[in-house]
Amino acid sequence: MLHSIYFAVRMFIVSFVVLTVMFHYIFSASTLEDEQSAIHQTMNDLSDALLELSNIIVIAENEELASSTSLNKRSYIYMSKAEVEPETSTDAGTVDLLSQYKNALDRLGFITTSSISGNFMIKDWQAHSVLYRRKLEPSVVSTIFDSTRCRELNICKTKVNKYRVSYMHEDALSGNKLFTIFKGVNEHIDIGFNVHLNSNSYYDDKNISIMPPNTKKNQKNYVISVKYADYPDSLLFYRSEYADIADGIIVIVQIPFLYVLDIPLKFSGILSFFIAISIFYFHFIQRITCESELHKEKSMIDTLTKAYNRRYFDYYSEATSSGVLAVIDGNKIKEINDTLGHSAGDSAIKLLASSAQEIIRDEDYLIRSGGDEFVILLNDCPTIEIATEIIEKIQNRIIQKSKYKKEFREHKISFAYGLTPYSEGDLYDEIIEMADFYMYENKNK
Structure with missing residues (x-):
């Protein structure tokens, strides 16, 4: 102000x-x-x-x-x-x-x-x-x-x-x-x-x-x-x-x-006043809008992984483009928590998130939906086959990075996943529910 x-x-x-x-x-x-x-x-x-x-x-x-x-x-x-x-x-x-x-x-x-x-x-x-x-x-x-x-x-x-x-x-x-x-x-x-x-x-x-x-x-x-x-x-x-x-x-x-x-001062004073008021209004509104957007952005960020959190779906309830949605669920994360403690569990979740962020593009979104569960929005991804290749790359990246962490040599980190395509206007809740179904099928296998 x-x-x-x-x-x-x-x-x-x-x-x-x-x-x-x-x-x-x-x-x-x-x-x-x-x-x-x-x-x-x-x-x-x-x-x-x-x-x-x-x-x-x-x-x-x-x-x-x-x-x-x-x-x-x-x-x-x-x-x-x-x-x-x-x-x-x-x-x-x-x-x-x-x-x-x-x-x-x-x-x-x-x-x-x-x-x-x-x-x-x-x-x-x-x-x-x-x-x-x-x-x-x-x-x-x-x-x-x-x-x-x-x-x-x-x-x-x-x-x-x-x-x-x-x-x-x-x-x-x-x-x-x-x-x-x-x-x-x-x-x-x-x-x-x-x-x-x-x-x-x-x-x-x-x-x-x-x-x-x-x-x-x-x-x-x-x-x-x-x-x-x-x-x-x-x-x-x-x-x-x-x-x-x-x-x-x-x-x-x-x-x-x-x-x-007299006349120049009156004219310039009146015009300058309206210019100043207009600038104040637009500058103030812009700052309020920017601060609001920044606050919204910060509220959607997960503090542990720096990925988006579930609030993302509170602000954006439907897809704005077509693509493939992936639901991934970490394997053996609970076992790591119980055996090595919550600190090691948090480290495993961070490893999973960082590996995904290194593979996906800037226009894709990684969202932590809870615990060791994540949603990946692969925007404009044309087919399930291409999406599968991207997810497998994330699996391989986790395996490679796990080699350098002592606590994960015995407890191999991986994840189960489910994929489903979506189109512009589709509700995320329905897409995630479908991807969850495929993810649990994959996990049971």
Whole structure:
């Protein structure tokens, strides 16, 4: 059992390694190609969105450029204000610039061709008002401009012409997980868009982290790090993808080695498991069968003569071929036992058996049926005459070997025999009974 398990484990390891290498070449190239294509498409979407932010700013300031842009389909935008205390409210002049943006974009029939068409937002930090695709409640606008929240999420006013990326956070409007990229237009207005992770299937199995510039680490740019959620960071990376999507913003995607090997490992693991189970089953069954056959073989061997014993006929009750069956019965073996003792009797029986084994062929069988009685199956022996010649040779061999044993010089060893032919399918009990009859006739003579 343990040997079969050990053998199956070894075969599992070998097949797993071989299949992994094979499936790696079959699947990994296409997997990596598809993933890189998705990465590049996502990076292009971010770059296109930032480009259109720049278009919005330019077009709002110069309506003559409208004909050269993609802002050509009707989509109204709305201006919403936060609730402020009367003494802290701003005068009408502070809202004029944001109103100018709104009027300019409305006259153009504003919409964009990228994902920012529904996610852009222009914020006026002085007037606490926003331009958005739908009207917002004053309380929601107040939340957007909340000073504590903006510091925690890194979405406070940025410098003119300077991009900033917020930390990952939940949208105040929809509750979606997102990050915001925005840019300062002037001293108190910035324009940006929200990247909703649920709007792009690429982000489904990814974790996004935002790393702001850090002088201690000599990091000058915002880094949008995309990591694979199901794979630990400590593993080696198969490939890393970088893209400068805007001035001061870098996207880094590191493809884990296990991601590329995911399909090969799964396929090879499943196939190797079935291979190992199959090998274990057949190896175990083979061992059980071999051990059973060995046990059966040992149980049929006579310990004194090394010939087969009577159990042979328990396992094989009928003939499997044709031939001649001989029953032989030792003469004077009892006399040797009584005169010289059981040791000499055993020696006489062994002499009888060894003489027979030296004469008969490998395909013939010598079976000790009891005491000094033996059965010889001469398989494929064609006639009684040939069988008689073989039996007589055994008699002569016993006589020759007896000459060299002192205890048998006075007590001549011989045997009586009976022969009967048999055919395939004949029952051994009936054949032996017939041969016994002839053997006793021979013995009486």
